[in-house]
Amino acid sequence: MSTAPKQLVIISGKGGTGKTSLAAAIAHLAAGELPIVIADADVDAANLDLVLHPTRLESHPFSNGLVAEIDEEKCISCGLCEEACRFDAILVPDRTGDPYGIDEVACDGCAACVYHCPVEAITMREPQVGEWYLSETPYGPLYHAHLFAGADNSGKLVTLVKQQAKLRAMDDGRPLVVVDGPPGIGCPVISAASGADLALIVVEPTLSGAHDLARVLELTDHFGVPALVAINKGDLSEQQSAAIEAFCRERGVALSVRIPYDTLVTEAMVAGQPITAWAESPAAQAIRALWATIKARLGLQGKE
Numbered sequence: 500m501s502t503a504p505k506q507l508v509i510i511s512g513k514g515g516t517g518k519t520s521l522a523a524a525i526a527h528l529a530a531g532e533l534p535i536v537i538a539d540a541d542v543d544a545a546n547l548d549l550v551l552h553p554t555r556l557e558s559h560p561f562s563n564g565l566v567a568e569i570d571e572e573k574c575i576s577c578g579l580c581e582e583a584c585r586f587d588a589i590l591v592p593d594r595t596g597d598p599y600g601i602d603e604v605a606c607d608g609c610a611a612c613v614y615h616c617p618v619e620a621i622t623m624r625e626p627q628v629g630e631w632y633l634s635e636t637p638y639g640p641l642y643h644a645h646l647f648a649g650a651d652n653s654g655k656l657v658t659l660v661k662q663q664a665k666l667r668a669m670d671d672g673r674p675l676v677v678v679d680g681p682p683g684i685g686c687p688v689i690s691a692a693s694g695a696d697l698a699l700i701v702v703e704p705t706l707s708g709a710h711d712l713a714r715v716l717e718l719t720d721h722f723g724v725p726a727l728v729a730i731n732k733g734d735l736s737e738q739q740s741a742a743i744e745a746f747c748r749e750r751g752v753a754l755s756v757r758i759p760y761d762t763l764v765t766e767a768m769v770a771g772q773p774i775t776a777w778a779e780s781p782a783a784q785a786i787r788a789l790w791a792t793i794k795a796r797l798g799l800q801g802k803e
C-alpha cells in the first residue's frame with residue numbers, strides 16, 4: 500500500500516518576502532537527497548516556473564461553478580428571465596439590436612431563469628476559468644496552474660493542484676511534496692496549508708513583519724499545522740529581526756536560522772537558478788541549515 504508523503508508548505512503573510520526563491524532552493528536541496536514532487540499553489544500569480552524551468556507535459560482545463568447560457572435561436576424575447584433573475588445578470592436587448600444574453604460575472608448560477616423560460620432557451624454550463632498543468636523540472640514533477648483573470652475560487656484550484664501532487668507522490672513512492680503557497684491569509688492560503696505536515700513561514704524584518712507573521716500563525720494554529728519561521732534578509736534590521744525572534748519565543752514557535760541578505764540571490768534569480776544551485780553564498784549556507792531542520796522535523800531520511 501502506498502504511504503502518504505510528507506507535505507511541506509512554504510507561505511508568507513504578504514508577497515515579496517522571497518518565498519518563491521526559498522521554495523525553489525528547498526526543492527533543489529530536497530531533490531538532491533530524495534525523490535520529491537513540487538506544487539506551485541500560488542495559482543493567481545504562479546512564478547516558481549521562472550526558476551525551475553519546467554517542460555510542460557500535460558494541460559487540463561479547470562472549470563468552476565455554473566453560468567446560464569441563452570440559445571438565441573430559441574429565445575422569443577419574452578423577458579421572463581429578466582424578471583426571474585435576482586442578480587441582474589440578464590443582458591436585455593437595447594438599441595444595438597443585441598439579443599437577450601447573460602452577464603457571466605454577475606450570474607450566480609441559481610438556474611431560476613432556466614425554470615422561467617417558456618421555450619427552454621436557457622441551459623446551464625460549466626465555464627472554464629483556468630488550467631492546471633503537469634510539468635517536468637530538473638528536481639521532479641511540478642504541478643501548477645493558472646487561474647484566468649477575473650475568475651474566483653482559487654482555493655478550489657489550489658486544492659486540485661495539491662491533490663494531484665500528492666497522488667503523484669503516492670503513486671511513485673516519493674516521500675515529500677514541496678508546496679509553494681500563495682501569500683496572505685485568504686482562502687487559497689487555507690487550501691494550501693490545510694493538511695500540511697509543516698508550514699515554513701517566510702518573514703522579512705520589517706515593521707509589518709511581526710504583524711504579518713502573527714496573522715499567518717493564527718491560520719496555521721487553527722488548522723493544527725506545525726510552523727517553522729524563517730527570517731529572510733535577517734541582517735537588514737537587527738532590531739526587527741530581534742523583535743520577530745522574541746515574538747516566536749513568546750508564541751513557542753520554532754525559529755530557523757536567519758537567512759542573510761545576499762546579492763548573489765538576485766544574481767541567481769536573474770540567471771533563473773535556485774540560489775543553492777548557483778553559489779555557495781551566505782544565503783545558500785543558511786538555507787542548507789534550514790533544509791536540515793526541515794528534514795529532521797519531518798522525520799525524512801536523506802543524505803547528511
Ligand code: SF4
Pocket residue numbers: 566567583584585586587588589601605606607608609610611612613
Ligand atoms: S442562473 Fe440565476 S443568476 Fe444566472 S442568469 Fe439565471 S437567474 Fe440570473
Ligand code: SF4
Pocket residue numbers: 569573574575576577578579580581599615616617618619620621
Ligand atoms: S425567458 Fe427565455 S425566451 Fe424569454 S427572454 Fe429569456 S431566454 Fe428569451
